[in-house]
Amino acid sequence: xxxxxxxxxxxxxxxxxxxxxxxxxxxxxxxxxxxxxxxxxxxxxxxxxxxxxxxxxxxxxxxxxxxxxxxxxxxxxxxxxxxxxxxxxxxxxxxxxxxxxxxxxxxxxxxxxxxxxxxxxxxxxxxxxxxxxxxxxxxxxxxxxxxxxxxxxxxxxxxxxxxxxxxxxxxxxxxxxxxxxxxxxxxxxxxxxxxxxxxxxxxxxxxxxxxxxxxxxxxxxxxxxxxxxxxxxxxxxxxxxxxxxxxxxxxxxxxxxxxxxxxxxxxxxxxxxxxxxxxxxxxxxxxxxxxxxxxxx
Numbered sequence: 411x412x413x414x415x416x417x418x419x420x421x422x423x424x425x426x427x428x429x430x431x432x433x434x435x436x437x438x439x440x441x442x443x444x445x446x447x448x449x450x451x452x453x454x455x456x457x458x459x460x461x462x463x464x465x466x467x468x469x470x471x472x473x474x475x476x477x478x479x480x481x482x483x484x485x486x487x488x489x490x491x492x493x494x495x496x497x498x499x500x501x502x503x504x505x506x507x508x509x510x511x512x513x514x515x516x517x518x519x520x521x522x523x524x525x526x527x528x529x530x531x532x533x534x535x536x537x538x539x540x541x542x543x544x545x546x547x548x549x550x551x552x553x554x555x556x557x558x559x560x561x562x563x564x565x566x567x568x569x570x571x572x573x574x575x576x577x578x579x580x581x582x583x584x585x586x587x588x589x590x591x592x593x594x595x596x597x598x599x600x601x602x603x604x605x606x607x608x609x610x611x612x613x614x615x616x617x618x619x620x621x622x623x624x625x626x627x628x629x630x631x632x633x634x635x636x637x638x639x640x641x642x643x644x645x646x647x648x649x650x651x652x653x654x655x656x657x658x659x660x661x662x663x664x665x666x667x668x669x670x671x672x673x674x675x676x677x678x679x680x681x682x683x684x685x686x687x688x689x690x691x692x693x694x695x696x697x698x699x700x701x702x703x704x705x706x707x
Contacts, residue, residue, distance in 0.1 A: 413482075415449040418442050419457060420482055423475040427465045480547060499681035500529035506543075507552040510625050511668065512536040514645065515704035523688050530681045543673050549682050550672045555664070564671035567689045570698045572661035574605055574614065575646050576638035582614070582658055590637035591616035592628050603640060605659030614638070614658070642666060647702035 418431075422442055425431040432439040450457050457471035467475060483501060507516050512534065520532055540557075541548060556564075576582070576589075583589050593600075598621075603614045619637050622628050629646060632639045633654060640661055649655035670689060672682055693700045 412445075412449065412452065415445045415452075416478060417482055418445040419449050419471075420475060420479050422446055422458075422465070423467055423471065424479070476547065480549075498529060499527045499679075499684040501679075501681055502531045502533060503550070503681045503685060504533045504535070504548045505550045505552065505685070506535050506537055506541050506546075506548050508538050508554055509536055510642070510645070511552060511554075513624070513626055514706075515701060518704055519689075519692060522692075523685060526688065527681070527684055530684070543671075549679065550670055550685060553669050553671060555667055556669050556671060564669045565686070566667045566669055566696065568668040568693050568696045568701055570642045570644050570666040570668070570701065572640050572663070572666065573643045573646070574603055574638055574658035574661060575632060575641055575650070575655045576658060577632065577635040578653065578656050579635055580638060582638075586615055588615040588617035590619040592620045592622065592631045592637045592639040593618045594621070594625055594628055594640075595623055596621055604662040606662055607659040611662065612659070642698070644698040644701040645705060647699065648705070 418437075418441075421435055422428055422431040425434055428439050428442050428446075431437075432442055435442075446457065455470045456468050457474065459466045459468055513536075516534055516536075520534055524530070524532055535548075540553075541551060543549075543551060580589070593616075598618075601616060603616060605612055605614060616638070620631055622631060625641060625645060628639050629641055629649075631637070632641070633649065638658060643650075646655050650657055670686060672678070
C-alpha cells in the first residue's frame with residue numbers, strides 16, 4: 411500500500427472534502443483526487459461516495475480511516491521526535507476514564523500531567539461503558555475490574571475496597587431488622603450485605619430508601635443521615651478519620667482494581683508511556699489512601 415496515498419486519503423477524510431483538504435495542506439485539489447483514486451484502484455475498493463455537493467466515507471473507507479489515522483499520526487510524531495533529537499512525548503492523547511475516578515481525581519491528575527508534558531494534548535472522556543479502543547480512537551483507558559481482552563495489555567495501578575458506612579446517629583440494627591440503605595442505581599437489588607467485622611462475618615438486612623446514580627451522591631446522602639451504604643473506602647476515608655461517618659464492616663467479595671489497558675497491537679507511544687509512568691508515580695503503592703489524598707473533603 412502506498413503510504414503517501416494513504417496519508418492523502420486520511421487528509422481528505424479528516425477534512426471532509428478534497429477542497430477543504432487542499433486548502434488546509436496547500437496542495438492542489440486535483441493531486442489529492444488523483445492520489446485517492448489510485449489508492450481506491452490498488453485496493454479495488456470505493457472509499458468515498460462522491461455526491462454533487464457532499465463527500466461521504468463508505469463503510470470500507472471509514473474502517474480504513476479509523477484504523478490507519480492513529481498509526482500515521484504516530485509515524486509523523488516519531489519522525490518529528492527523531493528529527494528534534496529526542497523522544498519527548500507530544501501529540502494528542504485520548505483517554506477514557508470511569509465516572510467516579512474522573513470526579514474525584516482525574517482533574518488534578520490531568521492538570522499535573524499537562525504541566526509536566528506541555529506538548530501533549532490530553533483529552534479525557536468520562537464514561538463507565540466498555541469502549542472499543544481501536545474503533546473509537548482511544549490511546550488508553552482506565553477501567554475498574556475490566557473483562558479479559560486478549561487484544562489489550564495493561565497493569566493495575568490502584569486498588570480499593572468496599573466498606574459499609576453510616577452516620578454516627580444511625581445505629582446498626584440488631585437481629586434481622588433492616589437498615590435504611592442508600593443504593594447506587596436501580597440495578598442493585600441486594601436485600602442483605604455480607605460483611606466482615608473484627609469478630610467474624612455477618613449479614614446486614616437492607617431496606618433501600620434512596621437510589622442514586624453516582625457514588626459521590628450516595629456518599630453525600632449517607633453524610634446527611636438518610637441511611638447506610640456500600641462505598642469505596644477511598645471515597646469516605648476523610649469522613650472515617652473525622653468521625654463524620656462510622657465503619658460497619660468490610661464488604662465480602664473481590665477487590666476493586668483499577669487498570670490502564672491499551673492496545674497491544676500498536677507500539678507504545680512516548681505519550682502513553684509518559685502517562686503510565688506518571689500514574690505509577692502518583693500511586694506508587696496503589697493503595698486506597700493514595701487515592702483518598704486526591705479526594706476533597
